Amino acid sequence: MFQKPKEICHYSSDLENIITDVDIKNFAKNTQREIEQIIAGLGLKLRRAELKDHFAINQLLFERFHPNTASQISFYDSYRAIKHGYTVVLEDTQQKIVGYDYSLGYDDDDKTSFGLNIAISPSWAGHKLQTLVSTYTSLIGMERGSRIRRGILHPSNYISLHNLLNNTGFLCEQFFPHLPGFESSRFILSFGLTPAEMMNNRVNLDKVKHFINEKKVGEDFYLVECDNEEEIDYIYKNSSFRVVAFLQQGKISDKNQLFAIPYEQMNFPDSSLEFLQIG
Numbered sequence: 001m002f003q004k005p006k007e008i009c010h011y012s013s014d015l016e017n018i019i020t021d022v023d024i025k026n027f028a029k030n031t032q033r034e035i036e037q038i039i040a041g042l043g044l045k046l047r048r049a050e051l052k053d054h055f056a057i058n059q060l061l062f063e064r065f066h067p068n069t070a071s072q073i074s075f076y077d078s079y080r081a082i083k084h085g086y087t088v089v090l091e092d093t094q095q096k097i098v099g100y101d102y103s104l105g106y107d108d109d110d111k112t113s114f115g116l117n118i119a120i121s122p123s124w125a126g127h128k129l130q131t132l133v134s135t136y137t138s139l140i141g142m143e144r145g146s147r148i149r150r151g152i153l154h155p156s157n158y159i160s161l162h163n164l165l166n167n168t169g170f171l172c173e174q175f176f177p178h179l180p181g182f183e184s185s186r187f188i189l190s191f192g193l194t195p196a197e198m199m200n201n202r203v204n205l206d207k208v209k210h211f212i213n214e215k216k217v218g219e220d221f222y223l224v225e226c227d228n229e230e231e232i233d234y235i236y237k238n239s240s241f242r243v244v245a246f247l248q249q250g251k252i253s254d255k256n257q258l259f260a261i262p263y264e265q266m267n268f269p270d271s272s273l274e275f276l277q278i279g
């Protein structure tokens with residue numbers, strides 16, 4: 001299993017028994033229905049995006065992201081992710097788009113399911129919508145046979161670090177100190193698309209606190225500040241520590257920190273360890 005240590009996660013051994021294609025598809029479908037109901041209970045509709053939604057999604061994209069990042073999603077990307085992927089939107093009772101997740105699958109060896117870009121309107125903050133929606137699109141990928149879910153994330157996007165690493169189950173498999181066009185750094189996030197590799201990778205911060213108190217820094221775990229990109233880059237190039245959780249300033253930690261574990265303990269697939277270089 002491609003998995004963070006049990007000692008820091010919410011863990012249910014039952015999930016490890018869901019292994020046949022039929023059971024995995026049923027799990028994915030049932031969990032999608034549960035998420036649709038939670039979101040309906042908030043007064044929103046979660047539905048598949050259509051091409052007519054492009055301009056409303058684009059407006060929210062430019063409201064929520066720095067122009068360098070927003071401009072990385074062209075109409076052509078949007079077209080492919082809507083028409084041939086499984087992009088979803090959140091619609092309020094006035095049919096206004098208040099959230100979206102550009103999401104699509106690829107035909108590489110992992111059949112990667114990629115979360116291209118997600119945003120939620122600030123008027124709907126505090127309802128865990130990023131966690132719910134990114135889990136939902138990952139489940140569509142699982143249902144379609146994708147084996148790994150991937151996405152990208154800036155190391156100082158604190159709310160997303162918490163939602164995606166701690167609450168959704170991602171870990172940071174790669175780090176790019178500079179992505180052309182974005183003009184800034186990004187982690188590549190991933191988790192395995194089986195029920196156990198997804199749900200058992202969700203972080204329990206009380207367990208992390210205990211782990212930090214009991215184990216050896218520099219050997220069992222490592223802590224690095226989110227805004228120390230030089231050190232993050234050094235760790236990714238010169239050690240096997242990989243970021244698996246986010247520690248928010250004022251809770252557990254006195255700074256916004258990234259918590260890392262050696263990848264040998266997490267059964268990283270070869271594709272997560274590939275040396276990637278731009279240029």
Ligand SMILES: CC(C)(COP(=O)(O)OP(=O)(O)OC[C@H]1O[C@@H](n2cnc3c(N)ncnc32)[C@H](O)[C@@H]1OP(=O)(O)O)[C@@H](O)C(=O)NCCC(=O)NCCS
Nearest residue numbers: 064118119120124125126127128129130158159160162248
């Ligand atoms: C990031 C974004 C999608 C999150 O939207 P959201 O689903 O409304 O997020 P929520 O308000 O529900 O997140 C709430 C969680 O964040 C936590 N949080 C809030 N402020 C935080 C902070 N400064 N640091 C860490 N965690 C924080 C809350 O404690 C809460 O955690 P809990 O659910 O475990 O209790 C949204 O803010 C957005 O669109 N931002 C701009 C675009 C962007 O960054 N997209 C993501 C790129 S990967």
